[in-house]
Amino acid sequence: MAKTKEPVTPAVRFLRQADVPFSGFCYAYTGGGTAEVAKALGVDEHQVIKTLIMETELQPLIMLMHGDREVATGALARQIGAKRVQPCAPQIADKHAGYQVGGTSPFATRRTMPIYCERSILQLDLLYINGGKRGYILRLCSTDLQRLLSPRLVDVAV
Template identity: 35%
Template sequence: MGHATPATQALSRAKLAFDLHEYAYEAGLAQIGLHAAEAIGVEPARVLKTLMVEVDGKPACAVIPSDASLSMKKVAAAFGGKSAKMMEPAKAEKLTGFHTGGISPFGQKRASPVAFEASALGVERIIVNGGKRGLMIELAPADALNAAKAEAKPLIADQ
């Protein structure tokens, strides 16, 4: 398998079933998740983006639909903190071992607490980043939660 990344290796070690989707990653796009959804032909709500945040100064990982926005108030509450902010891209890359646009909740270099947007998990399969730009992993929501040792929490801003 020529698509071995720390993310796919973590899922393989956990003996979880997943499918891979590749697309032509375009640097500089504001909405990478929406581009990925369009490129692989699925609705944006099933393609989840991985966002690294800091809650009371500690790293955390929030996974939300690509067509939604984080609520920092909900993120802080989900991780038991008072305040949350987006992590600087360079810090996120160093912490996770992945490049921005390719950060996965699985197989991060230094694991952080992970939460998935609860409302996004009511589908048969979700799609998350596979650990490199242009590679997506499709799997069952329960498997994603188990693999990331994650919790389902409300994370997104009311739309």
């Protein structure tokens, strides 16, 4: 079986420059989201973290959420002091992040955006998060995620 070459994305370069230990995994991307990743890697979907590009009336933002949970956008809006929060259209999300939807990483985004993280994500020892390309996932420690991104913690999972 031929080994798939791992991509070198802006996210990978960022983590290497920060000297953060991580492992990369390639899988056959078919658009199945975090359930697809969990099945391909044999891990709990709760450990697979979605990187969502959302927007308020004033600005875009990044929301990190467990793969098996959804974001209560009304609760998020209240917690961050916005009138409302909604997901960005895919083309707009791609423009802000510099990554294609389905391959969005929170590391080394094109535009600097506030980052919000479901509080319980940081209780995980290891997490799986997109590496900046469809079909490429990174495994790293939640403590490294917190140290590198300094996200604002929120409780908005449903």
